[in-house]
Amino acid sequence: MLSKKTKYAFHALSYLAENQDKGAILIQEIAEAKNISQKFLECILLDLKKAGVLGSKKGKGGGYYLIKKPEEITLARIIRLLNGPIAWLPCVSLNYYEKCGDCQDEATCNMHLIMCQVRDQTLSIVENKTVQDLIGSKQL
Amino acid sequence: MLSKKTKYAFHALSYLAENQDKGAILIQEIAEAKNISQKFLECILLDLKKAGVLGSKKGKGGGYYLIKKPEEITLARIIRLLNGPIAWLPCVSLNYYEKCGDCQDEATCNMHLIMCQVRDQTLSIVENKTVQDLIGSKQL
DNA sequence: TTATTAGTCTACAAAGTTTGTAGAGTTTAT
C-alpha cells in the first residue's frame, strides 16, 4: 500500500498544480488546505525539491512552487521517491536493484520472471500518468 | 515489496508441491531445505492451513501436505494471505476494502480510477499464475 | 541594518509492523 508520505506528496503536488498562477505557496497553506501535519509536510516537500520536482524561495513572500509542468511529473517518479521501489522483489527493481538471494539465475527463475511482468504492467500505467491526471475532478 | 513471510510461503509451497508424493512433510525438513527459521515457518504454515491451502497431521509420521493441487493455488491467494492487500489504496482493494478518506466520490476520483487500473493489471497476472508455475526450473 | 518571515537541517520520539524466539499444550502412532 502507498504510505501516507506518498499520498501527502500527491495532495501537495495537486494543490501546487492547481495554484501555479499564484507563485510560491506557503507550506502552511498546503498543510491547512490538505490537512497534513506541517512539520511532516516540510520533509516531503524538501524531498521533492531535492529531486528537482519543486523549487522554493526563502524569506517573506517565499514558499514552494512547481519546477516542472504537472504533465511532466509522472506518478512513478513520486512513488519511487517517497514510497520506494515499485517492484515486488529487489531483483526485479529498475531503480533499486539488489540481488534477492533466491534466484540463482534471474533468466530462468520463475518467480523473477513473473514479478518482472507485474512490474512492467504496473509501470505501463504509472509511468504514463502524471500530476496533471490527478487534478481537474477536484477529488484529490 | 513482498515480505519475507510471503517469500517463505512460496518457498514452502514449492517444496511441498515438488514432494507431493512423499505424503506429510516435517516443518523441520522444509525449514532446513529452504533455510528458514523453523519457528517462524510454523506460523506461516499454520496460516496456510487455516486458509485451507494446506493440511496437517499431528504426531509421529505427521507433517504438512498440500490440500489443493499446485495449479489451483494462485499467487494472488498467497500474497493476500501473507502480504496483505494487493491494491495500492484501501479504497481500491477487493479483499481489504476501506474508505480511504481522500476520495469523496470513488466514481470520479482520479487517483482512485488510476489505482483501480494498477490493481487490475496486477491481478490479471497473479490471479493466473499458480504454485505450479513456480516449480520446474528448480529456482525457488 | 535590523526585524520578520519562511524554508533547511538535525535530532529525536511515539507508534506500528515485521521478524523471530520460548515454552507449554495437544494430538497421534507405536
Add this chain to the structure above:
DNA sequence: ATAAACTCTACAAACTTTGTAGACTAATAA
C-alpha cells in the same frame, strides 16, 4: 506410556513510518 510433531500464546528485538522540537539560514522590507 512414550516420543514425535503440530498448535497456541506470549513476548522481544529490529525496523519502518509518522510525527515533533528546535536551532539555523536566507531573503525581504522597513
